[in-house]
Amino acid sequence: MESIKKQNKLPTIVGLAILLCVMPFLVKIVVGNQYPLLIMCIILIYIMAVTGLDILFGYSGQISLGHAAFFTVGAYTTGLLNIYFGLPLYLTIPAGAILSALLGALLAYPASKLKFHFLSLATVAFGEITYYFLYTSPGGFTRDYKGINVVGISFLGEDYLRWYFFLLAFVVLILIGKISLINSRVGRAFLAIRENTHAADGMGINVRKHKIIAFTVSAFLTGLAGALYVHLIKYISPETSMQKQSVLFLTMLLFGGTASILGTILGVASIEVLMECIRPLQEYQMLLYGILLLVVIVALPGGLNGGIKNLVSNRRRKKAMKELEIAAQAEAEARKDGDE
Amino acid sequence: MLETNKVTIRFGGLIAVNEVSIRVQPNKITALIGPNGAGKTTLFNCISGVYKPTSGEVLLDGRHLEGRRGFQINEAGITRTYQVINLFWKMSVLENVLVGMNSRLKSNFWDSLFSTKKKREEEQRIHKKAYELLQFVGLEEYADAPAASLSYGKQRLLEIVRGLASEPQIILLDEPAAGMNTTEKAELDILLKKIIDMGVTILIVEHDMKLIMNVSNYIYVLSNGKLLAEGLPNEIQQNPDVIAAYLGGDD
Numbered sequence: 001m002e003s004i005k006k007q008n009k010l011p012t013i014v015g016l017a018i019l020l021c022v023m024p025f026l027v028k029i030v031v032g033n034q035y036p037l038l039i040m041c042i043i044l045i046y047i048m049a050v051t052g053l054d055i056l057f058g059y060s061g062q063i064s065l066g067h068a069a070f071f072t073v074g075a076y077t078t079g080l081l082n083i084y085f086g087l088p089l090y091l092t093i094p095a096g097a098i099l100s101a102l103l104g105a106l107l108a109y110p111a112s113k114l115k116f117h118f119l120s121l122a123t124v125a126f127g128e129i130t131y132y133f134l135y136t137s138p139g140g141f142t143r144d145y146k147g148i149n150v151v152g153i154s155f156l157g158e159d160y161l162r163w164y165f166f167l168l169a170f171v172v173l174i175l176i177g178k179i180s181l182i183n184s185r186v187g188r189a190f191l192a193i194r195e196n197t198h199a200a201d202g203m204g205i206n207v208r209k210h211k212i213i214a215f216t217v218s219a220f221l222t223g224l225a226g227a228l229y230v231h232l233i234k235y236i237s238p239e240t241s242m243q244k245q246s247v248l249f250l251t252m253l254l255f256g257g258t259a260s261i262l263g264t265i266l267g268v269a270s271i272e273v274l275m276e277c278i279r280p281l282q283e284y285q286m287l288l289y290g291i292l293l294l295v296v297i298v299a300l301p302g303g304l305n306g307g308i309k310n311l312v313s314n315r316r317r318k319k320a321m322k323e324l325e326i327a328a329q330a331e332a333e334a335r336k337d338g339d340e
Numbered sequence: 341m342l343e344t345n346k347v348t349i350r351f352g353g354l355i356a357v358n359e360v361s362i363r364v365q366p367n368k369i370t371a372l373i374g375p376n377g378a379g380k381t382t383l384f385n386c387i388s389g390v391y392k393p394t395s396g397e398v399l400l401d402g403r404h405l406e407g408r409r410g411f412q413i414n415e416a417g418i419t420r421t422y423q424v425i426n427l428f429w430k431m432s433v434l435e436n437v438l439v440g441m442n443s444r445l446k447s448n449f450w451d452s453l454f455s456t457k458k459k460r461e462e463e464q465r466i467h468k469k470a471y472e473l474l475q476f477v478g479l480e481e482y483a484d485a486p487a488a489s490l491s492y493g494k495q496r497l498l499e500i501v502r503g504l505a506s507e508p509q510i511i512l513l514d515e516p517a518a519g520m521n522t523t524e525k526a527e528l529d530i531l532l533k534k535i536i537d538m539g540v541t542i543l544i545v546e547h548d549m550k551l552i553m554n555v556s557n558y559i560y561v562l563s564n565g566k567l568l569a570e571g572l573p574n575e576i577q578q579n580p581d582v583i584a585a586y587l588g589g590d591d
Contacts, residue, residue, distance in 0.1 A: 177453055184452030184459060185438075185445050192428050192439045199426035202388060204414030204443030204506055213449060 024164045037160035038232075039276055044167035045229045046268045048174055050252050052221030057250075058258030059182060060214040061194030062111075063120045066127030067222055068245030074100045074223030075230035075240070076134060076142060079150045084141075089153055093227045100223020101216045108215030112208045127246055134238035147237025150230055163232060170228065174221060175261055181217070190214055191259075222249075244286060251289045254296050257303025266304045341366045341541060342387070342418070342510050347396035347406075349382055356382040358565040359396065364510065369532060369542045371552045373576075374562035375585065380545045381423055383562070384512050387543075388420045389413040400509070415443040417509035421499040421516060423545075429488040433479055436487050436498055437470040440505030470505065477501045477531065493524040500531070504540065511535065513544040517551055529555060553577065561585075 027036045049071055056062050074096035081092040111122050134142045142148070156162045181187050189210045192200040201207050230236045248271070256267020271292070278288065300307045342364040349357040357379040364370045372380050385391045387398055389410035398405040400416055408416070419440075428436050445466070451459040474480040477497045482490060487498060496516055503511050513532075517525050525548065532555050535542060546552050552559065552573070559576045561569040563585045569576060576582055 180455040181453050184455075184463070185442060185447060186449055186452040188431075188435060188439050189442060191431055191435070195428035195430055196426050198390075199422070199428065200439070201410035202390075202414065202420055202422075202426070203440050203502065204411045204419075205439070206411045 020168060024161055028161065034158075034160045037164055039272065041160055041163045041167055041232055042229075043269050043272045044164070044171050045225045045232065046249070046252065046272060047171050047265055048228070049222045049225035050249050050256075050264050050268050051174055051178055052218040052223075052225070053249050053253050054258060054260075054264050055178065055181075055190070055221070056214050056218035057253065058260070058263075059187065059190040059194065060211065062211060062214060063116060064123040064218070065120050065243070065246050065250065066123035066125070066130070067218075067249050068243075069127040069130035069241045070100045070104060070219040070222040071226035071229070071245065071249075072130060072134065072236065072238070072241035073103055074226030075236045076148065077223075078227040079148045079230050079236060080142065082150055083148065089231065093224070093231070096227030097220050097224035100226070101220035104215040104219025104223075105212055107219075108212040111215070112211035123246075124243070127241060127243060131238050131241045134241060142238070145238065147235060147239075148230075149235050152234045153231045156231075167228065167232075170224075179261065186210070186213065247286070247289050251292055253303075255292055255303055257305030257307075260305045262308075263303050263305030270304065341401055342543065343399050344383070344387065345397040345399065347383065347386060347393045347398065349379070349386055349391055350394040355565050357386065357393075357562075360562065360565075360567050361396075362560050362567070362570075364541060364543050365558065366509075366541050367536060367539065368557040369536060369544060369555050371556035371559045372543065372545045372562060373547075373549075373552060373559060374568070377564075378562040379565040380562055381514055384420065384514055384543075384545060387413070388418060388512060411443065414506055414508075417507075418512065419503035419506050419508040419510075420512035421496070421503055421514055423514040423518070425492075425495050425499060427487040427495060427498060427502070430486055432484050433474065433487055433490065433498055434467070434470050434483040436502050437473055437505045438466060440502035441466050441470065443506050473501050473505055476504075476534070492519040493521060496520060496528075497531075500535075504535070504538070508540060510541045510543060513542060513546070515546055516544065517546055517548045525551060 024037055024040060027040070028034070049067070052070070053064060053067050056064055056067075077096035077099045078089070078092040081087045081095055082089070087095075107123075107126055111119055114122055135145055137144060152158075153166075156166055182190075189200065189205045192203065192205055193207055193210055197207055226236075226240075252267040252271045253264065254267070255271055256265065257263030274288075275285070278284075281288075296303055302309065344360060344362050346359045346361055347357055348355065348359055360379070360383060362370070362372070362383075372383065374380055382391065386393050387405070389405070389408055389412065392407045396406070400418060403416065405413055405416060405418075428439060431439070445462060447456070447459040447462050450456070451462075471480060471483060474483055477500065479490075479494060479497060479501065482494070487495065490498060496519065500511070500513065500516060517528055520528060529551060532542060532544075544552070544556065556573055559571060559573055560567060561576060561579075561582050568585055569579045569582050571579065
């Protein structure tokens with residue numbers, strides 16, 4: 001049965017790979033400037049960030065309303081290490097992700113005891129603390145409200161085509177890692193905790209340890225996304241750690257559908273493109289997130305991914321029904337013929 | 341092998357379990373019976389690490405278990421099922437059993453992340469074993485279905501097999517026959533004996549007296565948190581205190 005699945009999946013993967021490789025060139029030719037490529041790069045970065053959130057929220061059932069804080073911690077760490085110590089990027093970018101992961105673990109330690117709504121409040125508080133810390137830091141080492149400028153990655157420069165493939169490599173590796181982790185004892189433990197924490201404990205799962213793992217992995221990915229983001233945009237300010245950004249990540253995740261690979265990608269891409277289309281109405285961003293979340297909760301509980309799945313299975317069911325009908329008809333006719 | 345020694349559990353002013361001492365003999369079926377609210381499930385929760393006893397000891401082969409957390413008790417070799425079914429509803433039947441194996445797995449986080457050879461071999465092995473366990477209770481045809489889609493009786497079977505997946509020394513069954521029809525109950529009777537044949541000891545709470553008198557080797561009767569009587573099934577059936585308190589006395 002598994003071999004059939006693999007055979008069916010291979011052409012899809014190859015097709016997807018070709019599409020992903022050809023798309024940026026096509027976009028560049030059709031539009032004639034680099035701007036859409038930049039948006040595609042941002043989509044790739046947000047896919048990493050939201051993948052982090054999905055592992056925490058989608059799989060383990062632990063809400064975080066402060067994930068933008070991990071994003072900015074990653075970004076500021078790499079930026080500040082560069083500015084103050086002139087360390088090379090291949091050290092500072094991982095450093096950003098690792099510091100973010102450590103903070104995630106630190107936050108998870110007390111947070112793993114909290115139930116859903118208390119946890120959401122704790123993560124909101126974490127986001128606010130990060131914001132105010134960056135905004136008025138001791139001695140102003142984070143440059144406070146001005147934010148920080150970084151030089152970017154020299155071999156990528158402002159060639160967004162190169163950036164695209166650089167980021168695509170990261171995303172592919174991360175998604176492979178996600179699939180591998182989810183289809184393991186760790187992934188099953190995450191799901192078990194989400195489904196029934198009490199029973200998970202009784203069945204030998206160290207609930208606390210796995211919640212901490214989920215927080216750490218999640219913060220690592222979101223921090224890494226932030227560390228890459230700052231070099232792409234070359235600037236970051238404390239504003240990025242505000243509630244708005246955390247809500248954006250959550251909206252992307254819920255709109256696409258939680259606990260899946262495709263859902264994250266669909267959610268990020270569709271919301272980001274939508275945001276670009278309504279750029280003139282930026283003040284209404286939060287309003288739009290709210291409306292989108294309502295639509296998802298009421299009309300599409302599984303997000304885009306869930307909607308597509310339902311559509312496919314419905315169509316399959318209808319097809320199967322039709323085939324049965326045809327078979328029944330054929331049989332009836334055959335019987336009639338036999339009678340005559 | 342498993343024993344409780346004067347276990348008391350107090351919730352505020354309420355004494356749910358009062359100095360209860362029981363002994364579970366290896367490879368036997370020991371039953372815990374008593375009217376509703378007698379403290380049977382509370383005692384179960386205490387043994388399996390949900391509650392910490394206010395006083396008293398819980399011992400497994402002489403090792404202290406009181407105050408340890410649920411997953412540690414599971415690692416020590418005690419697993420359980422629940423009175424109110426506690427499955428991982430959206431996960432498949434097979435995945436439920438795989439989760440049950442958690443405390444016997446060797447691969448760590450990095451093996452899981454990078455799909456090392458160790459992880460892949462282990463996954464293959466445990467998938468096969470989980471499938472065999474499902475065959476053991478006749479659930480193999482539902483392996484890929486979500487646990488929530490099973491009938492009530494089959495959900496109870498899945499809980500038992502999920503518990504057995506951790507290769508326990510003892511399984512605590514909390515009202516396994518509740519919600520089962522007559523056929524399923526008859527099958528449960530056979531299953532319990534098969535579990536004993538596997539080398540797993542059983543401690544069971546059940547209201548179905550026919551089942552209890554049929555399968556158990558030794559019975560403890562709880563009433564109002566206290567141990568009322570203990571003995572062999574026929575002794576319990578004839579015990580006037582038990583009859584008064586439970587099997588329908590004068591009042």
